[in-house]
Amino acid sequence: MTRSGFEPDLETALRLDRQDPLREFRQRFLLPHRPDGTPLVYLLGNSLGPQPASTAAYAQAILTSWAERGVHGHFEGPEPWLDYPGPLTEITAEIVGARAGEVVLMNALTVNIHLMLASFYRASPTRFKILVEEQPFPSDRYALASHLRLRLQDPAEAILECRSRPGERLLRTEDIERLLEQEGQSIALVFFGGVNYYTGQAFDLERITRAAHRAGAIAAFDLAHAAGNLPLRLHDWEVDVALWCSYKYLNAGPGSPGGVFVHERHHGSADLPRLAGWWGEKPEKRFAMTAEFEPAAGAAGWQLSNPPVLMLAAYRASMEIFHEAGMEPLRAKSLLLTGYLESLLDRLGDDVFTIITPRNPEERGAQLSLLMKRNGKRVSDALTEAGFLTDWRDPDVIRVAPVPLTTTFREVFDFANTFAELIGRNLP
C-alpha cells in the first residue's frame, strides 16, 4: 500500500476508472495523438485544455451564419451573435462562484490585467504599492511593471514581492497576513495568483482578501490556473477583482476570451476611472452613437470591443461540458486523481526529484510540480518522446496535470511507471 492507501498495481488503476462517475466525459474530447493515430497521454490541460468534440460544429454554425447573413448574423438566425455571450457568461459565473452580472468574457488575460489596473490601482503618495506572490508569471510581472511606469510609479519601489521563508518554497498564509498588517498602509492593491504556475500552490483567496481589506487595499487575483480547476466563491469571499484565461483548465481553445470578475459592490462606483469602448456602453444606447459614454451595469461595462464570436463557439462547447459535470464532482475526482499520482510518485523516493506542490490537497489543484535534482530537462524530453505530454519550466520543474474531465487513472499509472523507468528505478 502507498502512504495514501492506494495499491500500486494495475488492477487498482482499472478499478478507480470503473468507479469514476465522470468517466464518460473523456469521450467528449478530441485528445492529442500521434500522426498515425497512436494516443498520447495528455497531462497538459493546465496549459491548453483539449478540444471538445462539439467545437467544430458550433464554429461551423457561426461561419455559416456569417456567410449567409453577413452583418445581420449579429441579430438574426437561429443564434444571433448578440445573444451568444449571455449563457456562457452565466455558466462561467457558476464556475467561479459569482453572480452573473459580476462576470464578463472579453479580450485576453494580460490585456485585462491592464484594464483592471486602470480602474482598481488607485495610488496616493503614501499608498502606492502592489503586493504580489513570490515568482509571479512573467506576463503578470510585465503587465504590472509597465502599467506602473505608465502611471509614473517606479516598479522597483512599488512592487512588493511576498517571500517564502528561508529554506521554503511555498508561501504561508499567515506570512501574507502579517506582511499586510505591517506594510498595509502603503499597499494599494494585492495582486496574487489563485494557483502559482510554477509551484502549483493554491492560495487561500478568502483569507488574503480579508487581510487585504483590513489593510485598506483592493484584492485582485489572477485565476489563470485556478478557474475550472478549483471550486471558487468569488462573490462570497468578497474578492474585488479577478481575471483568468479560458484556454487552460476551461478548455475554451487557444486565444479564447478571458474572464473578468468585478464584485457587485464596485458596480455603482461612478468615480471609478475606466478605459472605455462602445461595447461597454449601456446595451440600449450602444447603437445610438452618442458622444457621452454611459457604462453598462456590472462587469459588462468594462468591455471595449464586440466579442470574438468564433472563439465563443469553442467556449460554448466547453461550457456545456462544465455545466453538466459540475465543479464539485470535478473537484472530488481531481482530489482522488492527483492524490493517486502523488502516492505513486512517493514510492520512488526523493533522490532524483521532489514534489514541491503543497502536500495538503486543500492547497493545490490538479497540478503537481516535480522539482528535478538532476537530468530534469532530459527526463522531461524523454517523457514527451514516450508519449506522456508534460511540460518543463525553467529552471528545474516538470509540471504534471492530470485533469478530471479527461485523464484516466490508468494514464496516471502508466505515467508513474514510465517516469520511474526514466529516472532509473523500477516499481516493484
Ligand SMILES: *Cc1c(COP(=O)(O)O)cnc(C)c1O
Ligand atoms: C497563462 C497565463 C497568462 C497568459 O496570458 P495571456 O494574456 O492569456 O496570454 C498570464 N498569467 C498567468 C498567471 C498565466 O498562467
